[in-house]
Amino acid sequence: MKKTLFFLLSLLVFTCCVSIKHKHEHHKKHTHYPLYSNIPAHKIIFPSTTPDRIIVNLTEDPAHSFAVNWRTSQQIDTAYVEIAEETHGPDFLSEGKVRRIIAKTKGLETENIDDDEPLVKAAFHSVIIKNLEPEKTYVYRLGDGRKNDDGWSEWFQIKTPNIDKNAPYSFIYFGDAQIKVKSEWSRVIRKSYQMIPEVDFMYHAGDLINHSESDKEWGEWFYAGSFIHATVPSIMTPGNHEYHNKKLSRLWTHQFTLPENGPLDELKEACYALDYQNMKLISLDARSFELHEYSKKAQTKWLDSVLASNTQKWVTLTIHYPILPTIEGRGNTDLSEALKPIIDKYNVDLVLQGHNHSYARGHASNNALGKTVVNNVETIYAISVSGPKMAGSSNLDWMVKEGKHTQLFQIISVSNDTLKYNAYTTKGSLYDSFTLIKGKGGNKKLLNNKVEEIIEKNK
Incomplete structure (x- = not known):
């Protein structure tokens, strides 16, 4: 009888220990996020084992x-990209083609206390896919390596640029998205893509979000662009709202993979240059x-050196703060x-x-002349806003077009000597619309094109 009782007690203790061990392992392997399932933006804030926040740079x-970047929970410590040439059917999956x-992979923990957001533990993954x-x-997907489709993203399509530098290409330029990104900026990026689905890349001029450390706001930015971010490459310039305590947000460098050829280590992926067909693209x-002050001096000297050695036909510079006032x-x-x-x-x-959350476009020597055709025009400056946060502006002499209280996006198309x-x-x-025609010697003719009459209501 005693032996039976001892056996039963031993069995009970063993069962409890196993149960506790399994419970401990369960918590170790799984995230704490179900505890926050009552948060309305739960799915936008927290990662899972399925890739999200996918973006091509x-x-x-x-x-x-x-470059392709994505996020998962920290349960995924090893991740992969699979890539193949696109085919008319599923035969790109044939043996040897993928x-x-x-x-x-880099882990990151963020807790946005200022906005009362919970602790978020994520793994950020990045790959530069070369030899294309x-x-x-091409088609590509992202995942954790398992044999079935569980744990993988869908297959995305992406096209590389033309080898002919002067072949036509286009890109979309966005001013500040910043606030109400999911609810009100989403229609801007989606409308732009609807109008030009074959666009080659997108260019963001800073203040993508409002609070640099807000996982909710970053989640809304990625949500708004959805699959567009994964199929149309982007580059971006940081604004003041990507900074926190005088430092660029860690989420910037974890979420994006941008060139690292700027003048200082701390400016990598923020100040950089690259060539796209016949255009030099520069971010400050x-x-x-x-x-x-040291950054000011370094960026100024670096910009001069980049432009001095430039061999591209066109040059586009992006910087968040305007050079000319509004x-x-x-x-x-x-x-x-x-x-x-x-x-x-x-x-x-x-x-x-x-x-500046308004619109302006012009050139320094315009002097309010408003000519339809300007020969030997110098640099064209543009300021734009894509999100719903609006501000006033003045119609200054340098401006050919000025506007406010309007969400905008700009499609820029280039073909050889015409922009x-x-x-x-x-x-x-x-x-607003204009055409630049570049002649021999670099002289440019500006044609101010006729546009629709838009009634603006000053709030």
Whole structure:
């Protein structure tokens, strides 16, 4: 009897220990996120084992490579990209056609206390896919390596640029998205894609979100772009809202893979340059420029050197803070005094900006003339806003077109020596339009194109 009782007690203790062990392992392997399932934005904030926040970025060699980034829970410590040339059917999955590449994985824990957001533990994965052929469409997917489709994303399609530098291409330029990104900015990026689904890349001029450490806001930004982020490459310039405590958000460098050829280590993926067909694309970090004298000097010297060695036909510079003001007396004097002489020296074609939450486009010597045709025009400056946060502006002499209280996106199309710029509203109405024609010696003719009449209501 005693032996039986001892056996039963031993069995009970063993069962309890196993149960506790399994319970411990369960909590160890699984996230704490179900505890927060009452949070309305639960699915946007927290990662899972399925890839999310997928985005493709341009590299320094877009014709032969692209970068892809995504997020999962920290349960996934090893992740992969699979890529193949696109076929008319599922035969791209035939043996030997799919290439698998292991990703770089970095864990990150964030807790946005300022906005009362919970602790988020995520794994961020990135790959630069190389050895691609120009002007070819590929399919790729992301996952944890299992044999079935569980744990993998869908297959995405992406096309590399043309080997002919002067072949036509296009990109979309967005000013600040910043607030109400899921509810009100989403229609802007989706309308732009609807109007030009064959667009080659997208260019964001800073303040993608409002609070740099907010996982909810970043989640909304990725949600708004959805599969577009995974099929159309992006590049982005940081704004002041990507900074926290005078430092660029860690989420910026974890979520994106951008060129690292800037003048300082701390400016990697923020200040950089790359060539896309016949255009030199340059990003400057305005917030760092403003905060640190050494950064101002480094970026100024670097910009001069990049432009001095440039061999591309077109040059587009993106910086979040405007070089020319939209309201009298509220310009960025330090920025303008340091950068405008260099921009003038090399006759940069376009300077794309944000920050002021209004619209303006023109050139420094316009003097309110408003001519339809301008010969030997210098740099064209544009300021735009894509999100719903609006501000006032003044119709200053340098502006050919000025506007406010309108969400906009700009489609810029380039073909050899012709660049066409069209700004559209969220309804698809043409708001501003011009054409640049570049002749021999670099002289440019500006044609201000006729646009639709848009009634603006000042709030």
